[in-house]
Amino acid sequence: MLELNFANMMEEVIGVRGINVKVLESLKVQVQEEHRLISERKLPELEFLELPNRDISEIKKFAQEIRKDSDHFLILGIGGSALGPRAILEALSPLHNLRKTPKVFIYDNVDPRTLDGIFSVIDLKRTTVNVISKSGSTAETAAGFMLLWEKMKDIHGKEAGKRFIATTDPASGTLRKIAAENGMRTLPIEKGIGGRFSVLSPVGLLLAEVIGTDSSHLLKGAGDIHEKCSTYELWQNPAYMFGTLLYIMNGEEKRNINAMIPYADSLKFLSEWFCQLWAESLGKNGMGMTPYPSVGTTDQHSQLQLWMEGPEDKVVIFLRIGDYGVDFTIPAVFEGVDGMSYLSGHSISELIKAEEESTELALAKRGKPNMTIHLPSIDAYHLGQLLQFFEIATAFTGLLMKINPFNQPGVEEGKNFTYGMMGKKGFETKKSEVEEAREKKACWKI
C-alpha cells in the first residue's frame, strides 16, 4: 500500500522552517468539516470517487476489438483527456511503440508538424481513433477530429464510423450527436466527472486495456487507497495529511511551488498529470501553489542546485519506488580506476534508491521541507492507488482553501479571443481586440 512519510515537513525533524505539530492540530476541526463534504458527496463532481465501482465490461469489449483489428490506436484529446491516458501508457508500458502493438499516439495539440509525423508512421486502414471530449466543442480536439474524419472517410467510406470510438457525455453534446449519426461506438464520461478527474473513467481505462492492462487492477488500487483515505482522522489519512501540509506551507510559510519528483523515468508523465490536476483545480482567487514536474535522478543534475541554494519558496515531493521489478548489477570493470570502482557489485536500483534518500536528506539538512510517497512497485494496482490518492488530496486541498476545485473560469478569455480570430459568430469584437493589441505591441520588438 502507498505510504506517506512527512518527517521532513516537521519542525521536530528539520527545524524552524518545518511545521509545528500544534499548527497541524489546530486544523483538525476544519479537516473534519471538509471531510464531511467529501464523505457526504456534497459536490456533484466528487463522483470521481465512485469510478472504482463502475462496470467495465464494455470497455474491455471495445479494447478486445481494437487489439484484433488495429495496429494503431490514436487518441484525440487535450488536458485531462490526454494526460491521464499518457500517464498510464508511460508508467505501465515504457517504450511502448518500439515494443508492442497496437502502437499508441496521443495527439493533444494542433501542431501541424506532429500531425504530419503521425500520418507518416500510421496506417489509417488499421487505425482506431478514440476522440475524447465531454462536449465535443474543444477547439483542438474538434480540429483533429474533423481532419481525421475526412481522411478515414476517404479510406473506409461508409464504414468509417466503425473506426472511431467517442468518449463523451452520455446524453448530450456535439460529439454524442455526431457519434450517433455516424455509427460510432461510444463510452460515457458521466456528468459529475471533470476532465482532470477522469483518468479512472473510460478516458484512461480504454487505453489501459488496449495496451494489455487489466484495468480492474487500476480500479482495485484506487478503491483500496480510497478506503485508506476515508477517515476523518488527519493523522491516519495520508491524502488529507498531504493536502494539509501543503496548505500550511503555502499559507503560513508562503511557499508557492511544490515540485514532484518520482524516481522513475516512466512516472514523468504521472508527474505532468498531477501538475494539471493540482494547477487547474487550485489555481484561482489569487491562490494556488505551482506544481513542478520533474524526475529523479535526472533532475538532480538540473533543478537540485536551485532547490538547495535558491529562495525559500518550495516544497519537494519525492516518489520513492520499492521494487523496480527488474535490476542490473554493475560489473567489476575498469578496476583500479579512481572514482568508479566503488560502484562495482551494487545494483542500479540500489544506486537510484540511495540517490533518492540522499537528496531527501541533503534538503532536510538545510531545513528545506520535503516529503516522500512510497510506492511499492510500478504496476496497475499501485498506479491506481497513486492516481486516486492525488485526486482525493487535490479535491480536499481545494475545500480547505475554500475554493471550488472543479471549475476553471480563467481559461475562457483566451478561448474567446481565439473564437474571434477563427471567425466564430458572435465573437467579432474579440477579433478587433486582438488586432488592436497587435498594433500596440509592434514597436516593442528587438
Added chain:
Amino acid sequence: MLELNFANMMEEVIGVRGINVKVLESLKVQVQEEHRLISERKLPELEFLELPNRDISEIKKFAQEIRKDSDHFLILGIGGSALGPRAILEALSPLHNLRKTPKVFIYDNVDPRTLDGIFSVIDLKRTTVNVISKSGSTAETAAGFMLLWEKMKDIHGKEAGKRFIATTDPASGTLRKIAAENGMRTLPIEKGIGGRFSVLSPVGLLLAEVIGTDSSHLLKGAGDIHEKCSTYELWQNPAYMFGTLLYIMNGEEKRNINAMIPYADSLKFLSEWFCQLWAESLGKNGMGMTPYPSVGTTDQHSQLQLWMEGPEDKVVIFLRIGDYGVDFTIPAVFEGVDGMSYLSGHSISELIKAEEESTELALAKRGKPNMTIHLPSIDAYHLGQLLQFFEIATAFTGLLMKINPFNQPGVEEGKNFTYGMMGKKGFETKKSEVEEAREKKACWKI
C-alpha cells in the same frame, strides 16, 4: 532572425504590474558593465561563445562512420550532456525512432526499467555508445558505462572499444584515461565549457550529425544571434533585454517563476533544456527564479488557469513559430453542427497561432507580464539561434545578479551521502548520517 517582443512586460502596455521604462533606463550602466565582462571574456567559462567557430570535421567523420555501421546510437550522459542532445533530437527529428535510423536512445538516469526497455529493443551488435561526461566520474553515467562496457565486450571482444565514443575532457579525467586504454574514439569538451553550456560542442553536435543534420547550420545560427547580441545597447540586444526584464520582475516585483511555453510539441525538450540552464546557473545565494517547462497549446488546458487566476508570481515566456513547414486545412465536415463549423477552411497552423496570440492577450489584459520570442521556423539554423540566445541571456543575467552562473556547489551534499551509501572510501560518516536520519523519520509515516 529570432526576435523578442516585450510589450507585455511594460507598464505602458499592461499597466501597473508592468515595468516602467525609467527602471530599465536606470540599469543601463550596470548592463554595460556586465557586457564588458562578457565581451572581454573575463570568465573562462564564457568560452561557450567561441563554439560556433570550432572545426567540426572530426564530428562529421565520426557521424558518417556511425551512420554506416550502426542501427542504434545510445547516449550515456546526464544533465546538460543529455538535455542538449535531446532538445536537438526532438526539435529536428520528431518521432525519430519510428521513422529513421540510427535509432537514438538517451539513457540519463539509473532507472533499471528504462535500461531493461532499451536492451529489449536495441541490437548491441549494431550499436554505437556515446559516453558523455567531462570527468567520467558522474555516478549515473559511470554506472551505465560500466554495464554497457561489459555487455559490449561480451559481444565485440577486443573490438569493443571501437563501438564507443567518449566525449570528455581533452586532456585529463577518468573517461579520457579509459578511452585511451581501450581504443575508443574521443571528442573534446574543452576546459571552459560547462555541461549546461555544452550543447553546441561535440556533446550536441555529434547527435545532430548522426540524425542527419548539418551541424554547421546550428553553428551559423548561433554565430548570427551572438553577433546580434554583442552590443552593449540594452535596447538593441534581445538577450540582455530578456535577462534584464526578468531580473527586474524577480527583484522589484518578487515574481519567482518564469514559465517557458513554446507552441510546438517538438520544442518541449528545448523548454526542459532551458530549465536546467536557467535553474542551475542562477539558483544560488538564496536567489533564482524557477523556470517552468511547458508547451502550447497543450498547457492552456493544464497550467493556464493557474497563470490567469493564481498568485502574482509568474512571468510567461511565449515561443511563437512563424512557419511550421507543413500544414493541414480543416475540412468542411459535420456541417451544421454547432461549435465546429467555424473551424472549416482554416489551417491548423492558423489555429495554433491564433491560440498563442490569444493567450498572450488574455494574460496581458489581466496585467500578467509576458513576452514573446518569435522563431521564424524550426530548423537547425534557427534552433542554433535559440540555444545560443538562451545561453547568452542566462550568463548575462547571472552577472547582473552578481553571482557566478557557472558553478553548482549545492549538489555536492547529496552526492556525498550517495557515496557513503555506495561504500566509497572516505565517506563512511555520511553513511551513518543517512542511517540516523532514516531512523528518526520512521515514525512519521501513514
